[in-house]
Amino acid sequence: MIIGRTDLAVLKPFRIGAAEPWRFNAWHGAALVAALIAAVGIGEAQAAPGTPDIIATMLKWTPLLAQGFALNIAMSFLAMAIGTVTGVPLGLAQVSLLPQVRASSWFVTQFFRNSPWLVLLFYCMLLLPFEVRIGHTIVPLPGWLKSTIGLSLPVMANMSELVRGAVRSIPFGQWEAADSLAMTRAQTLRMIILPQCIKRMTPPWMNLYAILTVATPLTSVVGVSEAMTLTGDILSSEGRSELLVPMYLYLLLWFFLYCYPIARATLALEKRFAVT
Amino acid sequence: MSLQPLWDWFRVLHDTSGIKLTIFYDAFDRARFLNGFLTSVRLMATCLVASVVIGVVGAWIQGSRSRVLRLVTQGYIQFFRNTPPLVQLYFFYFALGSYLKISGGNGIAVPVVTNFTWAAICLSFYAGAFNVEIFRAGIEAVPRETLEAAESLGYSRLKAYVYVILPLAFRISLPALNNNLVNLVKTTTIAYAIAVPEMLYVANQIWSDESNVPEMMNVLMIVYVALVGLLVWVMGRWERALRIPGYTTA
Amino acid sequence: MVWTPDQPLVSLRAVFKSFGAARVLKGVSMEVMKGQVICIIGPSGSGKSTLLRCVNALVPIESGSILVEGQEVNDPKLDKLALRRKVGMVFQQYNLFPHKTALENVMMAPIHVLKRDQREVERQALALIAKVRLQGKEGAHPGELSGGQQQRIAIARSLAMNPDIMLFDEVTAALDPETVKDVLVTIRELAADGMTCMIVTHEMGFAREVANEVYFTDGGLLVEHAPPKEFFASPKDPRTRQFLDQIL
Ligand SMILES: Nc1ncnc2c1ncn2[C@@H]1O[C@H](COP(=O)(O)OP(=O)(O)O)[C@@H](O)[C@H]1O
Ligand SMILES: [Mg+2]
Numbered sequence: 111m112i113i114g115r116t117d118l119a120v121l122k123p124f125r126i127g128a129a130e131p132w133r134f135n136a137w138h139g140a141a142l143v144a145a146l147i148a149a150v151g152i153g154e155a156q157a158a159p160g161t162p163d164i165i166a167t168m169l170k171w172t173p174l175l176a177q178g179f180a181l182n183i184a185m186s187f188l189a190m191a192i193g194t195v196t197g198v199p200l201g202l203a204q205v206s207l208l209p210q211v212r213a214s215s216w217f218v219t220q221f222f223r224n225s226p227w228l229v230l231l232f233y234c235m236l237l238l239p240f241e242v243r244i245g246h247t248i249v250p251l252p253g254w255l256k257s258t259i260g261l262s263l264p265v266m267a268n269m270s271e272l273v274r275g276a277v278r279s280i281p282f283g284q285w286e287a288a289d290s291l292a293m294t295r296a297q298t299l300r301m302i303i304l305p306q307c308i309k310r311m312t313p314p315w316m317n318l319y320a321i322l323t324v325a326t327p328l329t330s331v332v333g334v335s336e337a338m339t340l341t342g343d344i345l346s347s348e349g350r351s352e353l354l355v356p357m358y359l360y361l362l363l364w365f366f367l368y369c370y371p372i373a374r375a376t377l378a379l380e381k382r383f384a385v386t
Numbered sequence: 387m388s389l390q391p392l393w394d395w396f397r398v399l400h401d402t403s404g405i406k407l408t409i410f411y412d413a414f415d416r417a418r419f420l421n422g423f424l425t426s427v428r429l430m431a432t433c434l435v436a437s438v439v440i441g442v443v444g445a446w447i448q449g450s451r452s453r454v455l456r457l458v459t460q461g462y463i464q465f466f467r468n469t470p471p472l473v474q475l476y477f478f479y480f481a482l483g484s485y486l487k488i489s490g491g492n493g494i495a496v497p498v499v500t501n502f503t504w505a506a507i508c509l510s511f512y513a514g515a516f517n518v519e520i521f522r523a524g525i526e527a528v529p530r531e532t533l534e535a536a537e538s539l540g541y542s543r544l545k546a547y548v549y550v551i552l553p554l555a556f557r558i559s560l561p562a563l564n565n566n567l568v569n570l571v572k573t574t575t576i577a578y579a580i581a582v583p584e585m586l587y588v589a590n591q592i593w594s595d596e597s598n599v600p601e602m603m604n605v606l607m608i609v610y611v612a613l614v615g616l617l618v619w620v621m622g623r624w625e626r627a628l629r630i631p632g633y634t635t636a
Numbered sequence: 637m638v639w640t641p642d643q644p645l646v647s648l649r650a651v652f653k654s655f656g657a658a659r660v661l662k663g664v665s666m667e668v669m670k671g672q673v674i675c676i677i678g679p680s681g682s683g684k685s686t687l688l689r690c691v692n693a694l695v696p697i698e699s700g701s702i703l704v705e706g707q708e709v710n711d712p713k714l715d716k717l718a719l720r721r722k723v724g725m726v727f728q729q730y731n732l733f734p735h736k737t738a739l740e741n742v743m744m745a746p747i748h749v750l751k752r753d754q755r756e757v758e759r760q761a762l763a764l765i766a767k768v769r770l771q772g773k774e775g776a777h778p779g780e781l782s783g784g785q786q787q788r789i790a791i792a793r794s795l796a797m798n799p800d801i802m803l804f805d806e807v808t809a810a811l812d813p814e815t816v817k818d819v820l821v822t823i824r825e826l827a828a829d830g831m832t833c834m835i836v837t838h839e840m841g842f843a844r845e846v847a848n849e850v851y852f853t854d855g856g857l858l859v860e861h862a863p864p865k866e867f868f869a870s871p872k873d874p875r876t877r878q879f880l881d882q883i884l
Contacts, residue, residue: 124527124558141461224614226572229586229606236599324470331472331579338473355481362469362477369468535731535790538692539745539797540720549748554735630735632779 142366146359153352164356171344171357178337179364182326185258185336189326190319192262197269202299204274215270222267227260228328234260235332254336257329261322268318276307309383316376320369337361406598409605415592422588423609429506429584430571430613436510437570438563441517448522459518466515471508472576478508479580505577513570520566524559525551557628564621571617575610585609639706645670645801645832646691651700653686660686662856663700668801673833675843675864678853679879684836687853688803691834692723705800721749724794725803728810730786732778738765738789739774742796750797757796764792768822784815788822801832808839840884844868852876 150164157164203215222230234256241250280303288298327338335343341361345353396410409419447459466474479501486498499507528551536546578586586606593602644667653661660683668674676684689695691702693709693716702709704719732741742761746752765774768788778786787807794802804823808816820842827833827846837843843850844864851861852873859873871877 124523124562142465220615221611224568224572224611224618225607226575226586226610226614228575228578229603229610232586233603233607237603320468324468327470327472328576331576338470338476342476351484354484355477358473358477358481362465362473365469365473366465370464373464373468531727531729531731532733534694535725535727535733536745537716538694538720538723538725539793540717540749541745542717545748549744550733554733557735628735630779631777633734 142359142363146356146363149355149359153356156352157350161350164353167348167350167353168356168360174340174344175337175361175364178335178340181254181334181336182323183368185254185261185326185329185334186319186323189258189261189265190322192259193265193269193322194315196262197266198273200266201270201273201277204270205277207295219267219270219274222263223271225264227264227325228331230263231257231260231328231332234263253332254329254334257332257334261325261329265318265322269315272311272314272318273307276310277303279310280306313376313380313383316372316379320372320376323369323372324365337364406596406601407605408596408598409592409602415596418588418592419585422583422585425502425582425588426574426584426586427613429502429509429574429577429582432506433509433513433570433574434567436506437513437517437567440510440514441521441563444514444518445521445525448518449525462511463515463518466512467519471512471573472579474512475505475508475576475580479504501577501580501582505574505580505582509570509574509577512573513566516566516569517563520559520562521555523562524555524557527558528554554630557630558633560621560625560628564618564625567621568614568618571614572610641670643706644668644703645672645705646834647701647703648687648691649701649703651687651690651702652698653683653690653695654698660856661690661697664853664856664858665700666851666858666861668832668834670800670832671830672848673827673831673835673846674849674851674861675847676834676836676851676853677838677840677843677879678851678859682853683856684853685805688725688805688834688836691803692720692725694725717749721797722800723803724797724799724801726787726790726794726805726807728806730778730783730790730810732786732790732793734778737775737777738770738781741778741789742793745793746796761792761796764795765789767795767825768792769818782815783811784818787811787815787819791819791822791826795826801834802826804833804835804837806836806838808837838883840868840880852879854879 150168153164200215200219203211204219206212206215235253238251238256238259240252241248243249277299284302284306285298288302293301326336329336330338330342333339338361341357345357393411393416396407400406400408400411408415410416444459444463447455450456483497483499483504532554533543533546533551536550537543541549574584575586577584578590581587589602589606593599596602646666646668648664648666651661651664652659664683664687666674676687678684686695690697691704691709693714697710700710704723707719708714709719732738733744736744739758739761742764743754743757746757746760747754762774765771768791770785770788770792773781773785773789778789781789791802791807807823808819811819816839820839823833823835824842824846835843835847847864849861850864850867852859852867852871852875854875859875860871861867862871867876868880871880
């Protein structure tokens, strides 16, 4: 991500991970598969004679694991959606002209930004009711939904900071130009400032999504049956110690294959936006 | 000066309002919680230092000539960046930990590496992966011309790095480093998952024993936000003190 | 052979340099006497910067010889640091160290490289900053100075090493027109003090006024050289004439 900008001719922009252009080359997959194969090999060597081989066992459980992983992805989408929808107004409140609004939205943002994700998860899991009444309908709040809400809180706070930073980064001349066209502040924000912010915010927003996705296994700690929990269940039902390393590596591979392309796409987008 | 009156005040608070903060008036809970707090702080401090060291070493390797070493570091970074830290922790603890056991005197297998150490190792490598990239980016943000300017003033390559390039790169990296370290401190709570007796773990024990979930949740929240806030504040001050005038960070 | 001041301070003989397939210097020879000021002009890409950078061994040459005070630069055993202490260089992009104040920029090299006494260095640095007319800016960081001010600090920074010769590589090319003058005044004063200078510049008026000898480069060759009056009044080579026609 690009973090530093400079007017000094003597420094270049600070850009994390920009060393190489985006190429999801075969090496990455190959290295992972090699590690997995090595782990399987070691596992086979240790296995008691007569046990079914490890790859077959892994394949047997793949559909279940996929179900769990689908829940991870679903939670990540939903938490991202909630976090974005709540975070944007919160961020705009941070650039409000009213000092009280500014101060309170700043406080909320900082509070949720500085709280550990796991603590927020516990908080929502243990303190939210198991159902809520909206009008006359009773909406159940299952564990996965409560933890999705817990995950969306830090997303909201980070989103709020992104919006604030992006609005701040628009040159003041844009505001002045809009003022001179007799636009209201809301009009200026909606028609001039925010459209320019979206381009700037897209790469960090995608970054945030990747961070959120790798955070979803945290919900296993509070008892949601996602991929991580299921891996543990599979391992205890199989009860074979030689399965441990391959299964966890297999799970890591799922996440890697999902997140790595996102990371590279983010980088590519950043580069595109940086030159134009 | 004794704190007894303060503890008593919390007992009265419980008796009058039902707010059950045993960690103040119950000596046993107080000791447990304090221990958890100290364990958390120790874990945070260990990981902060170790991850920075890993970052420096990794950045140095990334700039080295050996292609193999560079590839290995790159693989390490991508792996730790793009996989969940919690799965990494389980992988280290259950998978690797299961190999590293010696049999104790009575024939029961005893782990060589404690839970705390596994958490420290895993979290340090996790945050270290980000630090490598951060330091590397800092060094790359210093243009070759700056090195040339130093060399044309008679600096040797090594001295130019020590006196000019690295201090400059560090200042450029600092905001991103701060961000990552704050993240690390928040992430240390996942040590809970492998039963490291840190604050979250201890709080869980306490609310199970005393059934005072809301009180303990709020205490946890306040303590964590205060700890992280303290780190943010200290690092922010440091960042401002080392700011390079004319170089804005967004 | 011991160098004496009546011999050229810098002498280049048949210097060749290429970057990969690109031949940048194709046999350059020139001599600069102590106290002389020479200006090098020529189209962009003709190898002017490379020529200067060869003189203080920032880039190695392929063949030929460069003597600085009788010492061979094209020698694997060369003590580069000793050479660079004698040769000061100022760059187009100033290249000040942005995390240090103006005063610290000037003081750093004498302290770290020459291991001179801090207080004495500070006294000299303050005097140099005054000499480039930037009293009061000692505590400013490069980011707080204009381009022209940064460039003058860069000159002071090189002078603090007490070099015997100064190399200037298009030092005004990146500056706003109104700050160019301040930098040129500084260089002119330096020349008047007897500093040996090799100056790459596009400022023809300045070259005419300050140089003892003007060199014209094109395509990696020194096409011709002459004292400024003669050079600008009656250039011999058609390439020189064409270049001067374009620029004047
Ligand atoms: N480090 C380098 N690597 C490759 N080519 C270079 C390098 N430095 C200069 N060149 C090439 O050498 C030629 C001469 O460059 P330079 O000496 O900077 O010219 P000038 O200063 O006269 O504009 C140019 O074509 C340039 O592209
Ligand atoms: Mg040039």
